[in-house]
Amino acid sequence: MCGRFANSETIPVMRATFASEGNEVPWSPSWNITPTRQIPVLIQDQRSRRLGLMRWGWNPDALGGRLLVNCRGDEAHAKRMFQAPLENRRCLIPATAFYEWRPAAQAKAKPTPFAFAPRAGGLFAIAGLWLPRIDADGTRSGAVILMTVPANDVVAPVHDRMPLVIGREQAAAWLTDPEAARDLIITPPAEAWMSWRIGQAIGDVRRDGPEIAADVGE
Numbered sequence: 001m002c003g004r005f006a007n008s009e010t011i012p013v014m015r016a017t018f019a020s021e022g023n024e025v026p027w028s029p030s031w032n033i034t035p036t037r038q039i040p041v042l043i044q045d046q047r048s049r050r051l052g053l054m055r056w057g058w059n060p061d062a063l064g065g066r067l068l069v070n071c072r073g074d075e076a077h078a079k080r081m082f083q084a085p086l087e088n089r090r091c092l093i094p095a096t097a098f099y100e101w102r103p104a105a106q107a108k109a110k111p112t113p114f115a116f117a118p119r120a121g122g123l124f125a126i127a128g129l130w131l132p133r134i135d136a137d138g139t140r141s142g143a144v145i146l147m148t149v150p151a152n153d154v155v156a157p158v159h160d161r162m163p164l165v166i167g168r169e170q171a172a173a174w175l176t177d178p179e180a181a182r183d184l185i186i187t188p189p190a191e192a193w194m195s196w197r198i199g200q201a202i203g204d205v206r207r208d209g210p211e212i213a214a215d216v217g218e
Contacts, residue, residue: 002070002126002146002163004202005098006031006115006213007040009123011051014094017123018042018171020051027053031097031212034205035069041130041144042092044175054091054130054142073127073147073164073185085129087178091144092125092166097213099202100159113202114158115213116195127164127174127184152190162188 007014008029015022020042027040038053058068062081076082101111118124126146133143147164155162165188166174173180196215201207 002098002100002148002161003035005033005093005095005126005146005163007033007094007123008096008210008213009094011040014040014123015051018049018051018092018094018125018168020049022051025051025053030208031210032202032205032208035067039144040094041128041142042094042125042171042175043089043130043142044172046176049172049175051094052142054144055133056144056146058131058143058145068145070146070148070163071129072161073149076129076147076185077182082129085131086181089130090174090178090181091128091130092171092174093128093144093146094123095126095163096123098126098163099198100155100162102158110200112158113198113200114195115198115215116155116162116193118192119194120192125166125168125171127166147185149185149187152187152193154190154193154195158195164188 011027035057037056039056041054042051059065076086097115097117101113104111128144128146130142130144133141148161149164151160151162174184199216202212
């Protein structure tokens with residue numbers, strides 16, 4: 001599902017990594033990003049690539065206003081809700097890790113949280129779709145959802161889905177070319193990823209800091 005992730009980098013590092021422009025935005029590194037947060041998002045047109053903040057989560061009328069935080073990338077082209085954004089409003093969400101929970105073996109036990117990140121470390125980009133949004137104060141902004149694909153062999157023992165990850169060399173194609181973007185909706189190769197068990201602190205949305213993603217062993 002991917003309902004939680006980390007981005008422990010700063011705006012200048014993100015801009016340098018993804019060759020983007022944009023005004024200064026109020027962002028601090030975070031290890032416990034939850035839906036409804038304002039998160040860094042990359043969009044691009046024919047003139048420039050820009051990094052700004054958007055709200056994580058849509059509230060579509062078709063779902064009665066229920067919060068939607070991700071969609072299945074491998075099915076998005078066949079669903080009316082996602083067709084226009086998939087054609088015209090693709091984006092990238094910088095991240096340094098994402099989290100999933102392995103179901104508990106016993107009824108009263110808690111699911112076990114795991115972190116996943118590239119073996120090479122550093123930032124990666126999760127594919128997303130965005131919609132224009134007007135905030136409560138009248139400010140024009142955007143709302144974003146993450147895209148998922150079937151899990152690779154690293155993630156599959158914990159969860160059957162994982163984020164759709166776009167390599168930096170494919171970023172321009174994803175952001176600007178609808179036909180090329182469709183070919184990029186594939187499962188990331190397992191050999192490029194690693195996982196580790198983390199503590200239950202990830203479940204507290206008030207907690208944030210490097211300790212959230214610390215390896216606690218098996």
